[in-house]
Amino acid sequence: MGGETNVESGNRLKILHYGNYGEPQGLDPHVVTGVPEHHIVSALFEGLVQKNPYTLEVEPAAAKSWDVSADGRVYTFKLREDARWSNGDPVTAEDFAWSWWRALQPALGSQYVFMYFPIKNAERFFNGEIEDFDKVGIKALDQHTLRVELNNPTPYFLQLLDHYSLFPVHPPTIKKYGEPHESYTRWTRPENIVSNGPFVLEEWRLFKYLSVRKNELYWDAARVRLNGIRFYPIDKQTTEERMFRAGQLHSTEDIPIDRIPWYRANRPDLIKIAPYVGSYLYRVNTRREALADVRVRQALAMSIDRETLINTVLNGIFTPAYAVVPDGLLGYQPPKLFDYNPDKARQLLAQAGYPNGEGFPGFELQYNSHEQHRKIAIAVQQMWNKNLNISVQLQNKDWKVYLDDETTGNYDVSRGGWIGDYVDPNTFLDMWTSESGVNRTGFANARYDDLVLQQAPRAASHEQRLELFREAETILMENMPILPIYTYSSKHLVHPSVQGMPSNYMDYKNYRYVDLQAAQDEN
Amino acid sequence: MNEPALMAEQGTSLWTDAWLRLRNNRLAVASLIVLLLLVFVCLITPWIAPYGYEEQNLELGATPPSAEHWLGTDVYGRDMLTRVLYGGRVSLMVGFIATSVALLIGVLWGAVAGYVGGRTDAWMMRLVDILYALPFIIFIILLMVVFGRSILLLFLAIGAVEWLTMARIVRGQVLGIRRQEYIEAAVAMGLPTWTILRRHVIPNTLGPVIVYATLTIPQVMLLEAFLSFLGLGIQPPQSSWGLLISYGAETMEEFPWLLVFPGLALAITLFALNFLGDGLRDALDPKASKD
Numbered sequence: 001m002g003g004e005t006n007v008e009s010g011n012r013l014k015i016l017h018y019g020n021y022g023e024p025q026g027l028d029p030h031v032v033t034g035v036p037e038h039h040i041v042s043a044l045f046e047g048l049v050q051k052n053p054y055t056l057e058v059e060p061a062a063a064k065s066w067d068v069s070a071d072g073r074v075y076t077f078k079l080r081e082d083a084r085w086s087n088g089d090p091v092t093a094e095d096f097a098w099s100w101w102r103a104l105q106p107a108l109g110s111q112y113v114f115m116y117f118p119i120k121n122a123e124r125f126f127n128g129e130i131e132d133f134d135k136v137g138i139k140a141l142d143q144h145t146l147r148v149e150l151n152n153p154t155p156y157f158l159q160l161l162d163h164y165s166l167f168p169v170h171p172p173t174i175k176k177y178g179e180p181h182e183s184y185t186r187w188t189r190p191e192n193i194v195s196n197g198p199f200v201l202e203e204w205r206l207f208k209y210l211s212v213r214k215n216e217l218y219w220d221a222a223r224v225r226l227n228g229i230r231f232y233p234i235d236k237q238t239t240e241e242r243m244f245r246a247g248q249l250h251s252t253e254d255i256p257i258d259r260i261p262w263y264r265a266n267r268p269d270l271i272k273i274a275p276y277v278g279s280y281l282y283r284v285n286t287r288r289e290a291l292a293d294v295r296v297r298q299a300l301a302m303s304i305d306r307e308t309l310i311n312t313v314l315n316g317i318f319t320p321a322y323a324v325v326p327d328g329l330l331g332y333q334p335p336k337l338f339d340y341n342p343d344k345a346r347q348l349l350a351q352a353g354y355p356n357g358e359g360f361p362g363f364e365l366q367y368n369s370h371e372q373h374r375k376i377a378i379a380v381q382q383m384w385n386k387n388l389n390i391s392v393q394l395q396n397k398d399w400k401v402y403l404d405d406e407t408t409g410n411y412d413v414s415r416g417g418w419i420g421d422y423v424d425p426n427t428f429l430d431m432w433t434s435e436s437g438v439n440r441t442g443f444a445n446a447r448y449d450d451l452v453l454q455q456a457p458r459a460a461s462h463e464q465r466l467e468l469f470r471e472a473e474t475i476l477m478e479n480m481p482i483l484p485i486y487t488y489s490s491k492h493l494v495h496p497s498v499q500g501m502p503s504n505y506m507d508y509k510n511y512r513y514v515d516l517q518a519a520q521d522e523n
Numbered sequence: 524m525n526e527p528a529l530m531a532e533q534g535t536s537l538w539t540d541a542w543l544r545l546r547n548n549r550l551a552v553a554s555l556i557v558l559l560l561l562v563f564v565c566l567i568t569p570w571i572a573p574y575g576y577e578e579q580n581l582e583l584g585a586t587p588p589s590a591e592h593w594l595g596t597d598v599y600g601r602d603m604l605t606r607v608l609y610g611g612r613v614s615l616m617v618g619f620i621a622t623s624v625a626l627l628i629g630v631l632w633g634a635v636a637g638y639v640g641g642r643t644d645a646w647m648m649r650l651v652d653i654l655y656a657l658p659f660i661i662f663i664i665l666l667m668v669v670f671g672r673s674i675l676l677l678f679l680a681i682g683a684v685e686w687l688t689m690a691r692i693v694r695g696q697v698l699g700i701r702r703q704e705y706i707e708a709a710v711a712m713g714l715p716t717w718t719i720l721r722r723h724v725i726p727n728t729l730g731p732v733i734v735y736a737t738l739t740i741p742q743v744m745l746l747e748a749f750l751s752f753l754g755l756g757i758q759p760p761q762s763s764w765g766l767l768i769s770y771g772a773e774t775m776e777e778f779p780w781l782l783v784f785p786g787l788a789l790a791i792t793l794f795a796l797n798f799l800g801d802g803l804r805d806a807l808d809p810k811a812s813k814d
């Protein structure tokens with residue numbers, strides 16, 4: 001017998017070999033933030049609800065059913081009696097209440113704490129304005145009933161429950177290995193961790209792989225087809241693609257752009273490209289003297305030829321964007337205030353005092369080191385140079401330096417991206433409010449804040465809410481603190497034996513649905 | 524018979540000797556010509572390049588070599604011939620400047636340490652050891668952070684870390700040379716130390732130094748590519764051979780010419796440098812017999 005590839009042995013043993021982008025920071029659902037962590041944590045833990053990967057509709061998970069009050073502000077969840085932690089303890093409403101109390105501890109420093117803020121008094125509790133957790137709208141009525149009270153009717157609240165920051169953790173395990181508000185304690189080690197999802201942690205070998213195996217105590221274990229998943233931390237697209245070709249991976253996190261034409265021509269069955277609820281954009285630091293003038297920013301936005309950039313350098317896999325919210329999100333139509341127009345851009349630059357780019361001081365465009373960001377930056381740099389006659393320096397930075405410089409405002413123009421945390425325009429708009437931690441552009445507009453934070457949540461109808469969002473986004477795009485470039489597409493290579501991992505708008509995977517079926521003609 | 528004229532044999536300098544010997548080494552001469560040609564072409568690139576190095580033609584994209592673009596184009600439709608030529612300017616410059624800096628510091632440091640000896644030697648070489656112990660990438664990054672980013676500074680910074688090995692090699696050589704009779708003779712004649720170093724010690728170390736220098740040049744070219752990759756060196760749209768190669772390697776299956784041509788340019792340069800270094804070592808050996 002020759003050597004068996006991972007895919008062959010995986011198909012035989014029902015183990016999914018999964019390219020997972022990067023080494024996870026950790027496994028604590030209330031602490032981690034990245035996409036690789038998300039993939040692992042959602043195999044290990046389960047929230048009140050989950051989503052159907054085909055329709056993205058919310059399905060029962062730890063909660064078997066729920067009632068919503070007529071005013072849309074009170075949710076009463078009925079938990080499953082048969083839901084168990086991986087050590088056999090029942091999953092109770094108190095576990096959820098305790099977990100959410102933990103996530104709201106300021107000392108824990110959860111980056112996703114704002115996901116809780118639709119819940120009544122959660123933000124005030126987090127800010128220390130109220131001490132008593134009983135005043136927060138989270139109550140375990142009995143062992144299997146959880147009542148959640150919201151500030152406002154929040155149409156996307158159920159979706160939030162499937163986000164890992166609202167997953168439950170096992171209170172006795174956390175307490176055993178440290179204080180509740182301590183992050184990165186030993187509780188997430190394979191020998192210590194207790195979880196409630198379809199899989200349990202088996203082994204974690206740094207920079208090699210992290211493996212999980214089926215949780216036999218999971219309430220829906222009969223439905224879970226896989227016996228395990230191996231997550232490989234590969235952050236280089238070309239390496240990942242070679243491993244896939246060598247039969248070492250069932251699926252990849254990405255595809256190198258220049259490789260796509262080959263697959264399209266030769267193996268179209270292997271590539272899965274789908275629109276993805278994310279925006280690729282450049283943040284402009286409006287506090288910089290040269291960039292403070294809105295006309296300069298508009299000129300920059302108008303002189304990027306998005307269509308050509310995408311159709312040539314990016315092989316046509318993305319959609320050009322002229323606003324920040326992706327098109328058609330819950331029927332939302334983003335405003336389109338400008339187009340590629342070099343003549344208009346030159347006029348605007350001249351009006352700002354730099355006719356034909358003369359006297360313009362130039363600026364630096366920073367991006368985190370990555371093949372694709374570099375490719376786009378080189379093309380955009382040249383478009384600005386050609387259309388506006390201004391010189392732009394490129395500066396690539398390591399992820400942490402890049403993030404640090406962006407957060408502290410030490411940049412001129414910085415590459416950015418935002419993946420929606422739930423399907424709702426709000427996830428793309430509340431980030432540009434003046435107090436938001438991810439705004440980072442110096443943009444502050446009272447009317448915008450009012451529309452997004454005060455008016456939209458209280459809108460009478462879905463249509464009115466979208467109208468308010470549209471007005472807010474129009475203000476945002478008039479001020480242009482960001483230059484939208486394109487709407488993301490998710491792109492994966494997936495082996496034909498993988499079933500139940502469809503492409504969807506959120507690039508969402510639900511491992512309960514995944515199965516491995518070796519094709520008949522394969523040996 | 525006339526008295527033979529008391530003509531002293533015309534003394535030939537070390538350099539004349541070396542040149543005479545080098546001339547007979549065909550490979551070395553060919554390499555020298557190739558190198559000079561490369562340097563010349565790179566020097567006049569701005570006037571002869573068929574396109575601008577940053578000039579994009581996105582519609583065209585990556586195309587294999589053709590009549591319009593002899594070495595093909597990259598994904599932005601930029602002419603590869605132009606980019607290889609411009610890349611050569613940066614790579615050759617970094618190679619020669621950084622190596623010269625390393626050569627200058629290293630040879631002087633090593634010669635002084637080896638010749639003076641004693642406590643001075645111990646202190647000077649301990650300093651070299653300490654600098655060796657510093658991770659050199661961190662050292663370069665520190666220099667760049669403190670003094671800001673500029674191409675010239677990058678060259679100097681690389682040179683400033685590459686001299687250490689040179690200093691050790693030279694010191695080792697000098698320790699041997701110092702005990703030779705001709706040095707004792709020179710000392711007995713009362714020549715100043717500096718003159719002895721300059722006229723007798725350093726020329727005798729040139730053989731290994733030149734060989735090592737030809738090895739240093741490719742090393743610094745690759746170091747430059749590495750630093751640029753980290754965002755500390757050259758930034759797009761400028762390029763160097765090292766960067767062109769590392770970008771070309773990303774797409775070598777789709778567009779092999781993006782890797783092959785800069786790779787070829789670098790390989791030819793390195794071969795030529797190596798052959799020339801070999802030739803120079805033989806030619807510059809003052810111990811070799813005079814023709």
